Amino acid sequence: MPGRFLKAFEPLMKIVPEVRAPERKVGFNEKILWTAIALIIYLVMSYVPLYGLQTAQETSAMRIIFASTRGSLMELGIGPIVTAGLILQMLAGADFIEVDFSNHEDRSLFTGVSKIFSIIFTAFQASAYLIWGIYSTLPMVQSVVIFAELLIAGIILMLLDEMIQKGWGIGSGISLFILAGVAQNIMISCFQYYYVTEAADNSVRPVGIIVAIIQRLVSGGSLDNLVLSSSGWPSITGLLTTIGVFLFVIYVQGIKVELPIAHAQYRGFKGKYPISLLYVSNLPVIFASALFGNIVMWSQLLWSNYRTSSFAPIISLFGNFTQQDGNIVPTGGLAYYVTSPTRGFVEVLENPIRYLIYSVILVAFCVVFSLIWLQVGGLDPRTVAKQLVDSGMQIPGFRRSEKPIETLLSKYIPAVTVLGGLIVGLLAAIADFFGAFGTGTGILLSVGIVYQYYQQITQERVEEMYPGLRRFLGG
Secondary structure: OOOOHHOOOHHOOOOOOOOOOOOOOOOOHHHHHHHHHHHHHHHHHOOOOOOHHHOEEOOHHHHHHHOEOEEEEEEEOOOHHHHHHHHHHHHOOOOOOOOOOOOHHHHHHHHHHHHHHHHHHHHHHHHHHHOOOOOOOOHHHHHHHHHHHHHHHHHHHHHHHHEEEEOOOOOHHHHHHHHHHHHHHHHHHHHOOOOEEOOOOOOEOOOOHHHHHHHOOOOOOHHHHHHOOOOOOOOOHHHHHHHHHHHHOOOHHHOEEEEEEEEOOOOOEEEEEEEEEEOOOHHHHHHHHHHHHHHHHHHHHHHHHHHHOOHHHHHHHOOEEEEEEEEEEEEEHHHOOOOOOOOOOHHHHHHHHHHHHHHHHHHHHEEHHHHHHHHHHHHHHHOHHHHHHHHOOOOOOOOOOOOHHHHHHHHHHHHHHHHHHHHEEEEEHHHHHHHHOOOOOOOOOOOOOHHHHHHHHHHHHHHHHHHHHHHEEEE
């Protein structure tokens, strides 16, 4: 039976908008169409300014990861949705919420509560932005209109994600929106023609590193100050790091332990159950980034409004900030140690202790969230063993029961989960240190998302060819 916490939200679930799951098998081409429509709606909202405001290009790590655009309908991006899921999953992982993820009713209730929390966090964050002056002082009417715009945009984004996840599209809306933001940032970092000035030698260059390289080669200039950028502009080091991380993650995605499986009734049907080195995929680094982003955002809001109050000593523990080049940057507190470098390797060399601490915290949380998602996502040995048995599969040499299969899976899954969390955390930190385009976390997420789409598209094709496999594959 579902826990009392989840049951308490049942009345609210009746009034929360939802997308109904398809009552028929949605064809592959139709799924592609709905996925494209969701992406187009997201991109349009990213360029529609809030009432009385203007959109602004801002390529901070949190903006990229949260798929948000400053001053637009996507000001909040997927932040409230990810934050709601993060909090509920942490509560479930710590057993503060009684929920059995192998039970269909519990999973449905948990999903419904996640939607309610997403709406609550959207409203709360929008209110905080307006009350605490993130847009400076606005007239009451404009504030009310902006609040309504942000709330409605957040609900639309939530429904787009739900539409895709319930089978109308492919993959997940959140992953799709992150991928779009990262791809856009990489294209800008490579090909933007806008000219800027390097602080080190006052030289003028295009923002896009490929355009800058071509310009220097054509004019016979030196590439020396393009290797590293002290101003944080795209550099040759960042370009090589981006390519290197892409290739390495693609390679790691292919490393897996494959356990032989066979159908209990159809003796001729044999296959392999893969346990990938990145078993829980990119979700741990999403949750870690969401946690860091919320720490920075809320500590900044508290500092901006209460730094001169009696609570200043407590607020300083979460973060102290200062104005630099028109931006508010952390100078102390927890926010200081969970913020990635903005100027690449040059900044890391200037503050090695700070970024060593940052990398340790990032890796630790990636491992923790990997273990939490193992239970929450139904990827633990017990759940997988039950799925195999229920699908009519067995591992040759073992009795067709859950316990021996669970024992075998327990030898691999927990170890692979910890190792995978460690790898994604280290990769994200290293990529950030060397100024990878789209941020290290963004690249890691985008490669994982593309790989997931490849797997899901392949699965869709297999299900169309062999409908009997749909139950085992989860279709």
